[in-house]
Amino acid sequence: KQEVTQIPAALSVPEGENLVLNCSFTDSAIYNLQWFRQDPGKGLTSLLLIQSSQREQTSGRLNASLDKSSGRSTLYIAASQPGDSATYLCAVQGEETSGSRLTFGEGTQLTVNP
Amino acid sequence: NAGVTQTPKFQVLKTGQSMTLQCAQDMNHEYMSWYRQDPGMGLRLIHYSVGAGITDQGEVPNGYNVSRSTTEDFPLRLLSAAPSQTSVYFCASSYSLWTGNYGYTFGSGTRLTVV
Numbered sequence: 704k705q706e707v708t709q710i711p712a713a714l715s716v717p718e719g720e721n722l723v724l725n726c727s728f729t730d731s732a733i734y735n736l737q738w739f740r741q742d743p744g745k746g747l748t749s750l751l752l753i754q755s756s757q758r759e760q761t762s763g764r765l766n767a768s769l770d771k772s773s774g775r776s777t778l779y780i781a782a783s784q785p786g787d788s789a790t791y792l793c794a795v796q797g798e799e800t801s802g803s804r805l806t807f808g809e810g811t812q813l814t815v816n817p
Numbered sequence: 818n819a820g821v822t823q824t825p826k827f828q829v830l831k832t833g834q835s836m837t838l839q840c841a842q843d844m845n846h847e848y849m850s851w852y853r854q855d856p857g858m859g860l861r862l863i864h865y866s867v868g869a870g871i872t873d874q875g876e877v878p879n880g881y882n883v884s885r886s887t888t889e890d891f892p893l894r895l896l897s898a899a900p901s902q903t904s905v906y907f908c909a910s911s912y913s914l915w916t917g918n919y920g921y922t923f924g925s926g927t928r929l930t931v932v
Contacts, residue, residue: 707859737920746907746925792860794921804875805909805921807860 705730709793709808716783717816724778724811726793731774738767738778739792741810747792751778755798783815819843823908823924830898830931838893838927840908846922848911849891853877853904854926860907866891867913898931905929 706729716722726736735754739747751760751767753776759768766779780787790810797804824839842849850865862875866885880902882894891910895902908924 735920739923744926744928747909747921747923749920749922752920794860804862804865805860809857809859 705733705795705797705806707793707795707806707808709791709811711811712809713812713814715814715816718783718785720783720815722780722783722813724780724791724793724813726776726778726808728774728776728795728806730797731771732798733771734796734798736767736769736776736793736795737805738765738776739794741790741792743789750791780813783813785815785817787815788813821908821910821922821924823906823927825927826925827928828930830895830929832898832900832931834898835894835896836898838895838906838908838929840891840893840924841889842891842908842910842922843889844910844912844922845888846910847888847913849885850875850909850921851881851883851891851893852907852909854907855904863893863906895929898929900931903929903931 708727710725737752738750741747753760753769764781769776790812792810793808794805821842847868851863852860854860861877863881864883866872869888872883906927909921911921
């Protein structure tokens with residue numbers, strides 16, 4: 704059974720810092736990996752999706768990398784801003800042979816202080 | 818705006834009552850799914866559908882029913898609500914089960930409390 708772990712569970716940083724959120728998964732037979740953002744009381748907003756054949760994706764100040772063989776992904780946020788404060792969720796979609804559903808981590812709660 | 822629409826946003830039920838959580842999307846997505854989010858347990862898949870007329874169980878299907886009569890709508894029914902079903906429910910959709918480069922689009926959620 705796929706398990707997804709996100710470290711740290713919570714992170715508080717001053718504005719302007721570069722930071723890294725970590726995601727690890729136990730079964731490397733994945734189809735893709737997706738990073739989401741969730742604001743308090745809101746739904747999930749897709750940030751980046753990395754196909755299993757890709758190594759990284761970038762969108763603005765966000766960069767996500769994927770090392771499928773070691774079961775790891777990182778989300779890099781450059782020059783953090785108070786508006787980045789949210790919970791960041793990592794989710795993997797399994798290959799057909801290992802189940803095609805999304806498996807989520809519990810998230811990293813990020814607070815960026817002005 | 819195109820997307821996934823969930824109603825209601827908030828609901829309080831008494832134990833034993835029934836209700837239907839509505840989910841609609843206007844993106845012509847074939848794949849739709851329901852998740853529940855609980856503290857310490859993350860998001861867990863309840864039911865999903867790969868197209869109109871086709872549904873299947875996810876990780877935690879007990880106590881919930883679904884149907885998919887149209888591409889646009891995927892309602893989730895609680896037949897006899899229990900306090901253990903207190904949770905935040907999310908509907909998600911995608912072009913297909915195999916999301917390719919498009920990923921999933923989530924609704925804004927329904928916060929359900931069963932007393």
